[in-house]
Amino acid sequence: MKITRPTPRRHPETIIALIDVVFFLLVFFMLIGRMDATAPFEVSPPTALTGADMPAGGVTLSVAADGTMALDGEAIAPDQIDPRVQALLATQPDVLIRINAHRDAALRAILPRIARFEAMGARDVVLVVTPPGPVR
Template structure:
């Protein structure tokens, strides 16, 4: 009587290599991605002679060259901005509010906005600026 051997099974594929690839992709996109909200329009901040690094956290109010306003990356009206900021500041009055205004925007759009934000109870407001490029020859 002849017994036949059971056919040998191939070992199952390991998914360790796939997990490594997914992990590296996750790290890559976390490093190159922006974590803060971007405005739905182009904003080129004004150039400053002095300044400090921008603290993280808080909320960002963006102002386009035409005076259009966005809050944390979403277009809003001034009344919508007021209500959202008022809710955020009621929960945490120390919330940093960044004003990211285009360098071409007229002050008549920025100064009333600053007064509105301060009127809502904001204790810390920062104006986003671009540092002046350093001349290596000097």
């Protein structure tokens, strides 16, 4: 009686080497690729002038954390700000407008107001900021 051994099955090719190659290619392209959208033109962001003295004169709009507003230290309703600033710009077109907003104030209360001031003809609208660092 002749007993035949079954032919040994070939082990399938391991795919581990291919996975390593794909992983290295993925890491390579992630490192050399740009992840942010680039503009089709040059963009130079503005430079903050922290530590510089504020110019004198002008009008200051203060915005509290809860959205309450004051114009030159006098509490004012939000719908009364635009007419007052418009009247001021009619007599002093070069007036400086400062916006001193609390850090917790909603940006949606500040940015549209800046756009309206610029539409009225304001040339200089300054946001008052606090430089980073320890609080004194």
